[in-house]
Amino acid sequence: MAEDNTAQPAQKADSTENTDSIEKASDTDKTDSAPKAEAAEKTDSTEKAASAEKTDGAPKAETAKKDNSAEKADSTEKAETAEKDDSAEKAAAAKKAEAAKKAAAAKKADSKSDSDAKAKKKKKPPKIEDKPFGEFIEEHFVPALDEALKSDGWEGVTLSLVDEPLLVKGADDQESYWQLHGDHPSNLDHRFSIVFGEEDIKGPKYFYYSQGDRLASTVEQFMGDERRISLELMVLYTLQRLKGQKWLTRN
Numbered sequence: 001m002a003e004d005n006t007a008q009p010a011q012k013a014d015s016t017e018n019t020d021s022i023e024k025a026s027d028t029d030k031t032d033s034a035p036k037a038e039a040a041e042k043t044d045s046t047e048k049a050a051s052a053e054k055t056d057g058a059p060k061a062e063t064a065k066k067d068n069s070a071e072k073a074d075s076t077e078k079a080e081t082a083e084k085d086d087s088a089e090k091a092a093a094a095k096k097a098e099a100a101k102k103a104a105a106a107k108k109a110d111s112k113s114d115s116d117a118k119a120k121k122k123k124k125p126p127k128i129e130d131k132p133f134g135e136f137i138e139e140h141f142v143p144a145l146d147e148a149l150k151s152d153g154w155e156g157v158t159l160s161l162v163d164e165p166l167l168v169k170g171a172d173d174q175e176s177y178w179q180l181h182g183d184h185p186s187n188l189d190h191r192f193s194i195v196f197g198e199e200d201i202k203g204p205k206y207f208y209y210s211q212g213d214r215l216a217s218t219v220e221q222f223m224g225d226e227r228r229i230s231l232e233l234m235v236l237y238t239l240q241r242l243k244g245q246k247w248l249t250r251n
Contacts, residue, residue: 129230133199137161140231148235152248158183166214168208188246202229207241
């Protein structure tokens with residue numbers, strides 16, 4: 001009996017030792033499990049974060065892709081618009097250049113027409129009254145006056161342009177003037193003279209007449225009030241003066 005009581009404390013000691021071992025093991029497991037659980041939790045959080053990032057990144061990538069496509073489309077549209085604007089600008093510039101070219105051609109044509117017109121105008125022969133003095137008297141006044149005198153019945157008149165002193169009483173025989181003499185020997189030796197004070201039909205003019213061998217006694221102004229001098233008027237004034245002397249047969 002005494003032997004059995006001794007064994008019980010030993011069993012209790014073993015039991016206590018076992019209990020302590022189990023608790024120590026349990027504590028060890030808990031201690032060891034804590035880092036593992038924490039590591040597992042971190043791993044799970046990382047995976048979740050990665051998964052969330054992937055999940056969140058997909059829409060962002062899609063959005064970025066769409067934005068990139070939209071940007072490319074916008075760039076393409078802008079490029080096309082710029083190209084159209086450039087084409088329109090070039091077309092407008094070409095049109096403007098063509099218009100300027102046509103305007104220049106028209107101006108050149110007008111200028112040429114004006115030049116041709118001026119050339120034609122310049123080629124127009126001058127008025128006979130603007131011809132040199134001697135040419136006008138010899139080629140125009142003398143033939144026209146001769147024809148007019150014949151028409152009035154005064155035929156056989158000799159008309160001559162001379163540069164000599166006046167055949168007038170008291171005139172200076174050293175001073176000469178251009179004179180147109182009209183001699184009619186068969187008609188009582190009538191003579192008339194138109195005197196030109198200058199070598200210009202528009203200058204001062206005078207008239208005197210004589211009969212036979214006698215010198216003229218007076219010199220009269222001829223066409224003094226007439227501002228416009230023409231061939232027709234010179235012929236008309238000469239006929240009127242001769243008619244005033246009653247020298248023409250058809251007075």
